[in-house]
Amino acid sequence: MEQQITLDQLRSMPVGQIAALNANQLARLQADAIKQIGSAKLTKDLLDGVLNHKYGEQAAGCRHIQGKDFGTVRFEDGDITVISDLPKKPVWDQKQLSSIVQKIQEAGDNPDEYVATEFKVSESKFNAWPEHIRSTFEPARTLKAGKAVFKLTPKNEGGQS
Secondary structure (H helix, E strand, O other), X not given: OOOOOOHHHHOOOOHHHHHOOOHHHHHHHHHHHXXXXXXXHHHHHHHHHHHXXXXXXXXXXXXXXXXXXXXXXXXXXXXXXXXXXXXXXXXXXXXXXXXXXXXXXXXXXXXXXXXXXXXXXXXXHHXXXXXXXXXXXXXXXXOOOOOOOOOOOOHHHOOOO
């Protein structure tokens, strides 16, 4: 019977020793790690909600007193300093920005001094285009490898036999 390595034990093992584990052990460890990530995320989301429930109004009041809608405020709860940060998250209307960039160009100014422009092409749309359109875009396209992902699935849980 093979020894069941736990995630706690795994953290202290050398990479070579981990790589020497059989595929079933690695699949089980991967599944355990995914479960822990999900559980930790749920726990963090719960705690974030609780902290917002407990301190949200007080933090908003501190921001109001300081005359700001966003940013960091500090206040005390007993022996604990509570630090609440409410970051700005600007969302730009792309159609309006495009119109503004065009007006800047028409005025003879360089819009690159004011905005960063990034063109994106959906890979699925690119692949669906007719050849004459794809060939026009291909010189501007470079394929780079992303991070390799491996999923180990036991045959009785959806893997192929």
